[in-house]
Structures are given as structure tokens and as C-alpha cells.
Amino acid sequence: MKAICFVKSVPDTETRVKLAGDRLDKSEIKYILNPYDEFAVEEAVRKKEAGIVDEIVVVSMGPARAQEAIRSALAMGADRGVHIEDDSLDGSDAYATAKVLVEALKKEGGLDTFQLLMFGQRAIDGDTWTVPSMVAEMLGIPSVCNIVKLDIDGNKAVAVRMVEGGEEVFEVELPAVFAGRKGLNEPRYPSLPNIMKAKRKPINKYTLADLGIDAGTVGKAGSFTEVLKYELPPARQAGRKVEGEPEEVVEELIKFLKEEAKVL
Amino acid sequence: MAEYKKGAIFLVEGTEPQDVFIPEEFTEEQRMFAKTAEDFVKKEVIPKSDEIEKKNYDVLVSLFKQAGELGLLGAEVPEEYGGLGLDKVSAMLISEKLSCGQGSFATTVMAHTGIGTLPIVYFGTEDQKQKYLPKLATGEYISAYALTETNAGSDAMNIKTKAVLDGDYWVLNGSKQFITNAGIADVFIVYAKVDGEKHAAFIVEKGYEGFSIGPEEHKMGIVGSSTCPLYFDNCKVPKENLLGGEEWIGKGHLIAFNILNIGRYKLGMACVGSSKYAIEEAVKYANQRKQFGVTISSFDMIKEKIARMTARAWVLESAAYRTAGLLDAGLEALKDRSPAEAIAEYAIECSILKVFGSEILDTIVDDMIQIYGGYGYTEEYPAARAYRDSRINRIFEGTNEINRLVIVAMLGRKAMKNEIPLVQAATQVGKEILTLMPMSLLKPGFLAEEKLAVEMARKLLLMVAGLATQKLKDKLRDEQIVVEALADMVIDLYAMESGLLRALKIAQEQGEEKAKYQAAMVRYFFYETFPKMALNANKVLCSIESGDMLRTQLSVVRKLTRWYVPGNPVELIRTIADKVIEEEKYCF
Numbered sequence: 001m002k003a004i005c006f007v008k009s010v011p012d013t014e015t016r017v018k019l020a021g022d023r024l025d026k027s028e029i030k031y032i033l034n035p036y037d038e039f040a041v042e043e044a045v046r047k048k049e050a051g052i053v054d055e056i057v058v059v060s061m062g063p064a065r066a067q068e069a070i071r072s073a074l075a076m077g078a079d080r081g082v083h084i085e086d087d088s089l090d091g092s093d094a095y096a097t098a099k100v101l102v103e104a105l106k107k108e109g110g111l112d113t114f115q116l117l118m119f120g121q122r123a124i125d126g127d128t129w130t131v132p133s134m135v136a137e138m139l140g141i142p143s144v145c146n147i148v149k150l151d152i153d154g155n156k157a158v159a160v161r162m163v164e165g166g167e168e169v170f171e172v173e174l175p176a177v178f179a180g181r182k183g184l185n186e187p188r189y190p191s192l193p194n195i196m197k198a199k200r201k202p203i204n205k206y207t208l209a210d211l212g213i214d215a216g217t218v219g220k221a222g223s224f225t226e227v228l229k230y231e232l233p234p235a236r237q238a239g240r241k242v243e244g245e246p247e248e249v250v251e252e253l254i255k256f257l258k259e260e261a262k263v264l
Numbered sequence: 265m266a267e268y269k270k271g272a273i274f275l276v277e278g279t280e281p282q283d284v285f286i287p288e289e290f291t292e293e294q295r296m297f298a299k300t301a302e303d304f305v306k307k308e309v310i311p312k313s314d315e316i317e318k319k320n321y322d323v324l325v326s327l328f329k330q331a332g333e334l335g336l337l338g339a340e341v342p343e344e345y346g347g348l349g350l351d352k353v354s355a356m357l358i359s360e361k362l363s364c365g366q367g368s369f370a371t372t373v374m375a376h377t378g379i380g381t382l383p384i385v386y387f388g389t390e391d392q393k394q395k396y397l398p399k400l401a402t403g404e405y406i407s408a409y410a411l412t413e414t415n416a417g418s419d420a421m422n423i424k425t426k427a428v429l430d431g432d433y434w435v436l437n438g439s440k441q442f443i444t445n446a447g448i449a450d451v452f453i454v455y456a457k458v459d460g461e462k463h464a465a466f467i468v469e470k471g472y473e474g475f476s477i478g479p480e481e482h483k484m485g486i487v488g489s490s491t492c493p494l495y496f497d498n499c500k501v502p503k504e505n506l507l508g509g510e511e512w513i514g515k516g517h518l519i520a521f522n523i524l525n526i527g528r529y530k531l532g533m534a535c536v537g538s539s540k541y542a543i544e545e546a547v548k549y550a551n552q553r554k555q556f557g558v559t560i561s562s563f564d565m566i567k568e569k570i571a572r573m574t575a576r577a578w579v580l581e582s583a584a585y586r587t588a589g590l591l592d593a594g595l596e597a598l599k600d601r602s603p604a605e606a607i608a609e610y611a612i613e614c615s616i617l618k619v620f621g622s623e624i625l626d627t628i629v630d631d632m633i634q635i636y637g638g639y640g641y642t643e644e645y646p647a648a649r650a651y652r653d654s655r656i657n658r659i660f661e662g663t664n665e666i667n668r669l670v671i672v673a674m675l676g677r678k679a680m681k682n683e684i685p686l687v688q689a690a691t692q693v694g695k696e697i698l699t700l701m702p703m704s705l706l707k708p709g710f711l712a713e714e715k716l717a718v719e720m721a722r723k724l725l726l727m728v729a730g731l732a733t734q735k736l737k738d739k740l741r742d743e744q745i746v747v748e749a750l751a752d753m754v755i756d757l758y759a760m761e762s763g764l765l766r767a768l769k770i771a772q773e774q775g776e777e778k779a780k781y782q783a784a785m786v787r788y789f790f791y792e793t794f795p796k797m798a799l800n801a802n803k804v805l806c807s808i809e810s811g812d813m814l815r816t817q818l819s820v821v822r823k824l825t826r827w828y829v830p831g832n833p834v835e836l837i838r839t840i841a842d843k844v845i846e847e848e849k850y851c852f
Binding site (some may be wrong): 014028193196 | 293296297303334336338742849
């Protein structure tokens with residue numbers, strides 16, 4: 001079977017978010033492959049090493065830098081890439097993104113070709129957690145998100161996901177969407193020889209026209225949500241220490257909870 | 265790629281910014297190499313630092329093998345022998361990133377990939393390469409380099425270990441001292457004198473009859489790396505393990521010198537990685553530690569430390585990658601020579617990097633300790649370890665004293681053989697110096713003062729070197745104080761020019777606004793360093809001349825240097841430090 005991994009180029013985890021007005025200041029951001037996507041790619045590569053998967057395709061939608069994210073996934077062991085780049089995609093929300101990814105999947109052969117659709121459970125920039133489920137819904141196939149274990153046997157998969165206080169075990173028929181989280185595996189470091197090989201692996205490039213998508217149905221125009229502005233969270237205030245005799249301290253604390261924190 | 269230049273040509277002519285390689289030009293692939301190396305060190309090695317420092321060699325060796333599996337040890341081994349055959353920029357970038365925080369691990373790896381493996385890469389016979397390199401490239405074998413003896417440290421030619429051919433074996437007798445990786449290595453490059461006279465090198469495997477390894481040294485720093493003596497008691501080395509074969513009998517010292525060039529630039533590169541680590545940890549601490557109700561990073565005296573650590577590290581990085589670019593261009597252009605000979609063309613640059621890198625790093629870890637205050641003096645934080653680990657760099661791979669002698673001696677040789685027109689350039693400067701008016705050459709523009717400062721620094725060095733050579737002739741080499749001052753001028757010129765060229769190139773390609781922090785670092789570094797050119801020039805002149813002649817010469821030194829107006833240090837410090845404090849890392 002073939003696996004397809006959907007990945008995103010996101011700001012490095014060490015990025016200090018800065019604003020230019022009420023927009024993000026992207027001028028000094030360094031981009032990386034979304035760390036959660038590494039779990040997805042790693043799982044696909046392990047399935048390939050186990051002889052279950054015979055080809056892994058990595059798909060990313062985004063500007064030119066998305067190619068670096070694809071290249072990182074190729075260096076981890078994926079076989080080839082698909083890069084969807086089009087100026088009209090700017091401003092796409094999770095829904096519009098899911099639509100484009102579905103079309104890219106279809107262009108590459110659709111569900112007849114790919115049985116294993118892998119995602120990271122969330123992208124660390126937009127943090128919507130929704131694209132994997134949307135893609136599954138659009139395709140009418142099962143999705144199990146937040147998984148920490150994935151076993152495949154024939155056209156069935158058993159996936160385990162963490163829930164509060166325990167685990168949920170799902171058995172689903174393939175094709176299906178899986179979104180991985182920490183605990184699914186320990187993503188490998190791309191080895192230097194594999195980085196060198198990745199350079200020679202092909203990356204197909206698609207524009208919206210190639211995918212037969214009308215520009216008006218994606219990007220800002222095709223999105224249900226729009227980012228109005230960005231704000232930094234207020235700086236953390238220093239804590240206050242209540243000092244004195246126990247009776248005084250208790251009295252002051254109650255006063256604080258009633259009058260300032262207003263929780264009593 | 266950088267433009268081909270002759271070694272040390274920077275002493276007689278300027279370089280255009282577009283002709284140097286700068287780190288801003290790493291390819292996507294190189295950045296990926298760097299990320300693997302850095303992630304590996306940060307996530308796998310540093311968390312095990314305490315274990316490594318306890319000399320738990322199982323941990324050290326297992327990390328070493330993991331690095332091997334990732335291909336991090338094979339950068340400089342050709343592909344046909346199981347390595348990656350990468351260019352020097354890539355190899356040095358990997359070296360830098362492998363040195364970003366755990367000195368013992370970095371030392372182990374550098375000794376292996378550099379002086380341990382490269383003798384076979386560059387001088388081995390075909391059979392030796394096929395037998396050893398695939399295992400060295402992947403880390404299956406760990407290597408060590410054994411030159412130093414009890415009475416032959418800097419005086420490396422004076423080794424006493426003796427090799428005598430007996431049938432199918434070389435029989436080695438003698439001992440080696442301070443051998444990095446000795447306790448964990450499988451393969452040793454051992455220097456000995458054939459019949460007690462002719463310098464040669466041998467590949468010695470652990471377990472050869474008559475070969476034993478002595479006890480671990482108790483070191484001041486890089487405590488988790490292995491350093492032991494080696495003993496050869498009628499040690500039987502197979503005849504075919506004479507490095508390079510019989511034609512290299514009597515030329516082993518050439519192998520040693522060539523390999524040391526490589527060890528030196530790699531050491532300079534390791535200092536780049538260590539410097540960035542020190543800055544990153546120190547600034548994180550400064551941002552978190554509060555005194556008088558505010559973080560200490562808000563104090564100007566802490567900012568000054570952060571600014572100078574950063575500016576110095578950035579200039580070192582500029583010089584290191586400029587050299588890497590030079591080496592790549594040289595290896596390409598000098599294909600008619602062996603790679604080791606092509607690298608030897610840049611022996612002066614290699615020695616500069618070694619001295620400059622190790623001395624810069626020492627100032628950086630010193631500032632690091634001071635930022636940590638009392639906590640810096642405890643083992644609770646990484647500062648104390650960084651401080652101890654840094655110190656060895658001024659000693660091994662040729663002491664900085666030896667390297668200063670090498671710089672000046674090599675220059676003399678290049679001038680004598682007319683490989684670079686040093687004599688002509690010095691003569692020319694001598695002619696024009698009396699009528700030269702630096703201020704009239706100052707044009708307005710981006711880093712204009714600094715551009716002119718580099719030109720004047722070059723003239724000053726040529727003048728002083730010319731006068732010292734005329735006056736002392738053959739005796740120059742024995743006047744170590746003069747030699748030292750000249751070497752410092754060479755180092756400072758290369759460093760200032762490297763930083764300047766990088767800032768100019770960034771400004772050319774991305775606009776001056778994008779180079780504003782870099783310009784501030786250049787100006788800060790010049791503020792510290794340009795006056796040193798005059799001090800060292802005076803030191804040379806006062807040592808060789810006297811009376812009215814000296815007075816005239818000193819006035820020329822003043823003329824060449826006093827026009828320079830440095831930047832406002834308070835502003836420069838705040839510009840640089842505020843950025844680093846905001847980003848909480850080395851961010852250039």
C-alpha cells in the first residue's frame with residue numbers, strides 16, 4: 001500500500017513571535033517542518049521499513065519555503081514530494097486548506113492509490129487541530145486523531161489514542177486518516193547520506209490551475225474564518241506575596257478573592 | 265562559492281566582498297546537515313553531559329556510534345571509501361554544530377574525524393584506505409593521533425619512538441603522551457623514527473602485540489574525553505601499516521605538519537560552536553536572573569559582556585567560514601596538487617583560526633562565568649564546565665605560541681619564494697608612507713571608516729614587517745617578542761577584514777538596513793581591535809629601533825591610525841546586546 005503524509009512548514013519552535021502592527025512580523029522567522037508532522041512521516045517510514053508500505057508521498061501546501069519542509073520529510077525517508085504553491089492560496093483557513101489537500105490527493109491517484117493518510121495532529125503555528133478530520137470528512141473515510149499507536153493488518157488498522165484517564169482503541173478500515181502526536185514514535189534525525197539522497201528525490205509542483213481549483217473557492221475568499229488581527233498575550237504579572245500573622249493573611253486573602261479576583 | 269585566492273594574499277591586497285564565502289550563503293542541504301548535527305547534540309548528547317563527565321565511556325562511545333550512524337563522522341572521507349566526500353564548508357559547519365555544548369564529546373569527535381582519520385584519507389595507500397576508511401567514516405572504529413611524547417611536545421621533530429623493520433613487521437619501541445581518545449580508540453596513527461632517524465607514521469591497531477595503553481590523565485577540562493599515554497614494547501606492526509608506504513619513510517613529519525593544518529582549522533571551527541553555546545546559555549541566564557527587582561540583562565555592564573561576546577563570536581565565525589570558502593576554492597583550483605598540499609597553501613589562515621578562535625573563546629567563557637556570578641563558579645550551571653573545557657584549545661594542536669611562530673615563519677618563506685609579493689608590497693608602502701594622508705582617502709558610505717581602517721592596518725603591518733625584516737634579517741625568527749607582535753597584527757588584520765567583508769556582502773545583497781546589527785558588530789570589534797594594531801606596531805618598532813629614527817617611525821604609526829573615529833561604544837553595545845537579549849540566543 002501507499003502512504004501519503006500531509007506536512008506544513010511552520011516557524012521554528014524557538015521563534016519569538018513579533019508583530020508589525022496587528023500582523024505577524026515574518027521578516028526574521030526561521031521555518032522548519034512542523035514537529036507533529038515528523039511523527040506522521042516517521043510512522044509512515046517505519047511502516048515502509050516493516051514492508052507494509054511501498055511508497056511514501058509527502059504533500060505540502062504553502063509558499064516556496066514549503067519545499068524545505070518537504071525536503072526534510074524526504075530526508076527522513078519519504079520517497080517523493082508534492083508541492084502546491086499559488087499566490088491565491090494566501091489566507092486559506094483550515095477548511096480551504098483541506099479542500100486543496102484533497103484535490104492534490106486526487107491528482108496523485110486518490111484513494112485508489114493511497115490507503116494510509118498521515119497527518120500531525122496539529123500545526124504549531126495556526127494550531128487549529130482540524131485539517132486532518134476535515135480531509136477525512138471530505139473524502140468520506142474514517143479518521144483517528146491524536147494517536148499514539150498504529151498497527152496495520154491487511155486493510156484494517158488498529159489505532160490507539162489518548163483520552164483523559166485512559167486510551168481509546170479504534171479499529172478502522174483503510175483508507176483512513178490518522179493524525180499522530182508525541183508518543184506515537186521517536187522521529188529519527190535525518191542522516192547525512194539521506195539528506196544527500198533527498199536532494200535527488202522528485203517534487204511535483206502544482207498550481208491551483210493544475211488541480212482544477214477555482215481561485216475564488218480557496219484563499220481568503222474560500223475560507224469560513226479570517227484572521228482579523230494578531231495580539232501578543234499580556235505579559236505575565238509578578239506574583240504578590242501576602243505576609244503577616246495567619247489571621248491577617250487569611251483576612252487579606254479572602255478580601256483579595258472577593259474584591260480583586262472576584263471568585264468568591 | 266568563494267573566489268580562488270593564494271594563501272596569505274590578504275596581507276598584500278584587499279578582497280572584494282563578493283569573493284568571500286559567508287555563512288548567510290549556506291545551501292538548503294548544508295542547513296539540513298547542520299540541523300541534524302545540532303539536534304543530535306542538543307537532544308542526545310547534552311542531556312547525558314553529567315554521565316560523560318563522569319568518564320562513563322559506554323555513554324560516550326554509544327553517542328559516538330550514533331553520530332556515526334547519522335553520517336556525522338564521514339564528511340571528509342571520500343565517497344568511494346564509505347564517506348560523504350563533502351566540501352570543506354559543509355564539513356566545517358558539521359564540526360561547528362557538533363561542538364555546540366559538550367566539550368568532551370566534541371573533542372572525541374574532532375580528534376577522530378580530523379587528525380585521527382585524515383592522515384589515512386590524505387596519505388594512506390590504496391589498501392590502507394580500503395581497509396580502514398569505511399570503518400572510520402561510519403564510526404565503527406574510533407581513531408586517535410599519537411605524535412606527542414614526554415620530551416617532544418612543541419618540539420615534535422624530536423620524537424624518540426623508534427621503528428625497526430624485522431621481516432614482515434615493524435617493531436616499535438617508545439611511548440606517547442596525552443593521546444586524545446587513547447582509552448576508547450581502535451586505530452592509532454603513531455609517529456616514530458625508522459631506525460631512530462627517519463620520521464614516519466604507522467597505523468597501529470588496539471591489541472597489537474606489545475602495544476598497551478596507560479592510565480587516564482586527570483585533566484582540568486574536557487574531563488569526559490579520554491587522554492592516556494601509549495606504550496610500545498617491541499610492538500609488532502604489520503609491514504603494510506607504514507602510512508603511505510615506503511616512499512614516506514623520512515617524510516613522516518610532512519604528514520604531521522599537513523594534518524596539523526587541518527586540525528587547526530577544525531579547532532577554530534569548534535570554537536565557533538562553543539562560543540555560540542556560551543552566549544546562548546549566558547543570555548538565557550541573564551534574562552532570568554533578577555537583582556534589584558530587574559533582570560540583570562537590563563544592566564549596561566551585562567549588556568557590554570553580551571555585546572562583546574557576540575561581536576567576537578560573529579567575527580570569528582566570519583573568519584572561519586571565509587577560510588572554509590578559501591579551502592574549497594583552493595582545493596578546486598589546485599587540483600594538480602594533492603589535497604593536503606592544497607590545504608597547506610592556507611597554513612597561515614589555519615594557524616590564525618586556531619589562535620584567534622581559542623583566544624576569543626577564552627574571553628567568551630570568561631564573560632559567561634561573570635554573567636552567572638557566584639553560580640558560574642558552581643557545577644550547577646554549564647558555565648564552569650565551559651570555562652574549563654575552553655582552556656585546552658590554546659594548548660593542543662600546536663600551542664598558540666608555536667602557531668604564532670608558524671604564522672611569521674610561513675610568511676617569511678612565502679616572501680622568500682615570492683609566492684606572494686610581500687617584499688614588493690612592503691617596499692611600495694615604504695615609498696608612499698611619508699606622503700600618505702589617510703583622511704584624504706576617507707569617503708562617505710556604509711562602514712567607510714572601517715574599510716579605510718583595514719587598508720591602513722594592512723599598510724601598517726607591511727611597513728612594520730618590512731622594517732623588522734630589514735633590521736633583524738635572519739635573527740627575526742629568534743626575536744620571539746617581535747614575532748609575536750607581528751603574528752598578532754596578522755591575526756587582527758584577517759579578523760577585522762573577515763568581519764568587514766561579511767557585513768559588506770550582506771549589505772550588498774540584502775541592503776544596508778538588513779546589515780545594521782552586523783555593521784554594529786564590525787564597528788564594535790574595530791573599536792576594540794584597530795588600536796591594537798598600533799600597539800603591536802609600536803611594540804615591534806620599539807624593540808628594533810631607537811632614537812630619532814624610532815621617533816619618526818612611531819609618528820608614522822600614529823598617522824596611519826589616529827584618524828580613525830570609532831563608533832559610540834554605549835550605542836553599539838546596546839544595539840547588539842538588546843537584539844541578542846530579545847532573541848535570547850546567538851541570532852546572526
